[in-house]
Amino acid sequence: MEAIKIDVDKESLAETVLRLALDVGEGMLKNGGEVSRVENTIERICRAWGAEHVEVFSIVSMINATVHMPDGTRSSQMRRIRATGTDMYKLELLNELSREICQNHLRTDEVDARVKAIKRSAAYPRWAAVPASAVAASAFAVFFGGGWVEAVVALFIGALLGAIELFAAGHVNELAKTVLSAFVAGILSFAAALIVSGTGSGIIMIGTIMLLVPGVAFGTALRDLLCGDLIAGGLKTLQSILTALMIAFGYLLSMAVMGGAL
């Protein structure tokens, strides 16, 4: 057990093991890891450090786990997960870390430092979201049948939505942000159609809507449901339905504001 350094006054063996395993699992869940991956990872890490018995239950917004260690210590801990996003870079690094723990039995203090370093790491600078959503919105405007004008307008709206995402991230309610983004996108598409006649506001809107649509979330929700993670899948389904409704709400609001400008 030399891999595990514990300060017995502060934490028992079980508490240390479970805390670190949960740190890794929590990071995965926050950055877009599947519920089954999170549960698996926590269980494997605990077993790699010698746990006799592990129970993990996770949904999108919470992880709950219990571990029994051979020295007789036990621990139950839970984590409440609030903001989740998609950060495949962090997910990949955490996955790598978990594999290393299972294969090489990393020391606990090393794991602590690694998890903290991963939290701070980023694949791209934050502003990269702006050009990325601009390119994505523009590409999909053309994909769904738009021409040059639609592509250029969608490029600008996409950049703006990227900027909204950038400034609102973390401290604005997700659904409120979706309403705002759909509203802004709607207003600007109608405005573009008014300024340059013959512009398809619908096509622009479809391109920019792709940035907001919970398509992937709905797909993974179904996957969870069909794989037996009923609670996690049900919550995700509800989330994606709500998101779709908020997009509709923001867009309808913009139509109401622009009145008969159609």
Added chain:
Amino acid sequence: MSTFFSASFFVQHLTALLGTLGFAVLFKVRARHLPLAGACGLFTWLVYYTVTFFGGTLFLAAFLASAVATVFAECCARVRLAPAPVFLVPGTIPIVPGSDLYYTMRYLLFGDFDVFANYLMRALLVGIGIGGGIVAVSVAVSLLPKRKNKLK
């Protein structure tokens, strides 16, 4: 019958690739995985395009496209030792029913409930197709023998 390799074939595949790459950066897929993530989006759209071109239903097209995307992503995951969602999540973006959802909202607003219901069903069918494709392959993959890197 229009030709398979029409102008829109090239435009759609180019924009599907660009759109996938844009989303891959939004999802923070690291730079060295971008080519494979883009390829995943391209394959997904190629399958979807082919199936609908030859008269397949939307559901079948979405199902087969997402199944192919999942197989591709699982292969990439094993080669690159990265989680499969790194490739799969951006890769399924081109078949997300964005335009169907847009028309669903539009006809809801216009009060044209027949057309509204029609587009809503289309969006749902494609959504279920995507989910089903991913599940079918994931279940098959989980039945494959595991490499022995588990402990003990």
